[in-house]
Amino acid sequence: MSTPLISTIVLGLVLAFVFGTVAHRLKLSPIVGYLAAGILLGPFTPGFVADQHMAIELAELGVILLMFGVGLHFSWSDLTAVRPIALPGAVAQIALATLMGMALADYMGWSAGAGLVFGLALSVASTVVLIRALAENNITETEQGRIAVGWLIVEDLVMVVALLMLPLLAPALKDSTLSFTMPSLAEPGPIVTALAAMTLKLAAFAGILYYIGRRVLPLTLHYIARTGSRELFRLGVLAIALGVAYGAAKGFGVSFALGAFFAGMLLAGSTLGHRAAEETLPLRDAFAVLFFVAAGMMFDPKILVSHPLETLATFLIIVFGKSVAAFAIMRAAGADNGKSLTISASLAQIGEFSFILATLGLSLQLLPQQAHSLIVAGAILSIMINPILFSLIGKVSSWADMFEGTPCMERPPLPDVPEGEPLSRHAVVIGYENPSISVIRALISHGIPVYVLEGREVNLHIMASQMHHAIQEGFIRYGAESGANFTDAAALVLSTPFHQRAEALAARALHDNPDLMLIGYASTPEHEYWLHAQNARLIIQPETDQTSAAAQIADTIIDDGFIQAKNQTEHVNRAAVIKPKSK
Structure with missing residues (x-):
């Protein structure tokens, strides 16, 4: 009896659990374990090979729910609070990292489209890894923690725009060589027409979704909430996420991911947004795991042996190239060494958005299989080394201060504890x-x-x-x-x-x-x-x-x-x- 769907889901989740647990015991991100499970199930390693087409379909569901989660946690207020440094800093860092990735792509003889997708994939940090690192180092709510989160929001927004634009630019980018020049657009008419049409569709989609989000969705969720049924509420939220994503793709030509992101943003602004995020978390996590497993299935481990220099160069761009760029940008903005190094370490890894871009690049025939394997290899290595980078922040910051001759800044005095009776019933x-x-x-x-x-x-x-x-x-x-x-x-x-x-x-x-x-x-x-x-x-x-x-x-x-x-x-x-x- 052939059951490819059941086999793919069961083996994917079981192996992800085993390898995720091992990664956690080794003080690594579970994402490393999920990718390892996918590598084991993929066609490039011996043993059982899961249905790759089925895995890609499941990964698409994972992308929808991942982007829905990004939208649920998107906060304009968080971005506004650190906008003066996070907005220009993130844009500049993305540009520099993308150029570094394009330079490596040019060295390997890839097309302009491959270089652009490859560079963008190396420029964006993993939300999951970054948030976990900030929490483990007790700096989520410090100034540098808020800057890192704001920086991440800007990166996510840029990647959302990239997901929207790449399908339109794919025909022009596919066959052109890079050589540090964008492809010649001798006949820009079709591209301009496609961009105009997409802009109109996106505007219509956003307008309709805004109206529905303000009028229909809150009433629907409040009605379901009053029934007292958690099952119906959870089902209603998932129906909204998947329904909006599907309607965006079929009715307006917008990607599943972008539609899900907008749906999450709308629910985040409602009074039941927090509950929506909490109720859908288990299913979002499960399909996110399958997404990482599917990404691992497309990784060919032989690239570590057949292209060691390219793998090393990819790793260095992620860990050192991005870090140096972020550090220089932060220092130019007037931040001290400690804050600058924290932001640098936070961004020295890649994850889910990189895989989403790589998957899109493969489907558009912009990205060669080798590039996808390099991205996965870079992600695994950078996620593994990220905790070590955080542990070195204090020592490197002190050394940098001494090298610059900067006196150690005195901490402000602790607030006086009001005098009075000792606490009781506390x-x-x-x-x-x-x-x-x-x-x-x-x-x-x-x-x-x-x-x-x-x-x-x-x-x-x-x-x-x-x-x-x-x-x-x-x-x-x-x-x-x-x-x-x-x-x-x-x-x-x-x-x-x-x-x-x-x-x-x-x-x-x-x-x-x-x-x-x-x-x-x-x-x-x-x-x-x-x-x-x-x-x-x-x-x-x-x-x-x-x-x-x-x-x-x-x-x-x-x-x-x-x-x-x-x-x-x-x-x-x-x-x-x-x-x-x-x-």
Whole structure:
């Protein structure tokens, strides 16, 4: 019995899980594992070969849902906040990286179209890898973190335009040579006509979608939400994403990816946008995995041996060429070495948009198979080395400051903690780092005062910049264990990796206050057993995402009657710690 669809999905997901888990254990991005699974299932390695045409169809669904997710998380406010540096910086960096890619393509004798697609694919960073790197290094909400996110948004927008324009320019780019000159357009009439027609179609599509998005979609989602059925709500969101993408492609000639991006943008602006993102996350993740598996299936590992210099050159453009360009742009904009190096490390990798562009280039017959393999090889190598680049930022920044003779900038003083009575009926959280940051935000948004056990100066300064109002209002205190006042505390949250110090701290806290609620993260079965032995009120499992875990912790503390949160929440809102949600 032949079941190519089932075989492709099952083997793709199973192998992606196995290799993704191995990659995670090796401190690598799971994307590396997903690509490895695709390589194993592809026609260039021995053993079972999955149906490549079926995989491409599944990858197209993955592209739709990936772009829908990009649209759901797209934020004009994030871009506007860092526009003066992110907008020109990203455009300049894309241009420089694209030129480097085109130069390598010219060396290999490719056409102008191949060089352009290849260069663009090397110029855009992976959203998944970048966001994860910022979170793991506790800099998502710092100034350089916001610049990196804004920079990424600009890159995504440029790639969306590229996805729109490449099919129109393909006939002119396909057969022309590069040699650092764009193809001769002796008869630009057909291209101008096609561009004009596409512009009109896109304008009509955007107008209709805007009207539907403002009038029809919110009413539909609110109606479904009132039914109380999560299944219907999830199905409704997916129907909108896939339906808009399909309608855009069939009715207006717009790509599936662009239609899905617009659909995500519209839902992001609605009051149910956050819930839409949360409900569709599992399916988006599953098909995104299949997309990376399909990309890996088109990778020929022999290119590492047959074209080692070209592979090395591709890797150097991604990791060093882009980084040097971004560093120079940031320094020219007046940023210090630390911020400039952070942005450089953030962009020194490629991922999902690169594969989308490469897949489009193959389908348009612009890109040779060799180019696709080079892009996948560059992605795997750059994602593997990215954590190392982040670990070197501090040392390289200090060395650069010494080389330039730049005196170390003094940090601003920490805000004074208001004097008064010690906190009571509060939660004690260990450390200001992820996932503790998410927990602290959830607690203060629910009106629960927090004492943060933190003595590391760098983390204290980050907390001071992110939680300034809460500290000034006395809603967050911080310091050593002696100031935690466990006797009057409501809960102790063990959100850091387990070690003997954390266990000893919990033992002392429970000795001072036997009624203290203990909440912990179980990263291993041994940790879970220990938490059960301590009668922990809530145990967070490893697969729980940070936002959900933080909400569970706040709800557990409130539901147990430890905190009289209603009046205190109003106090927090007046302090402008977290804006109250509009009703």
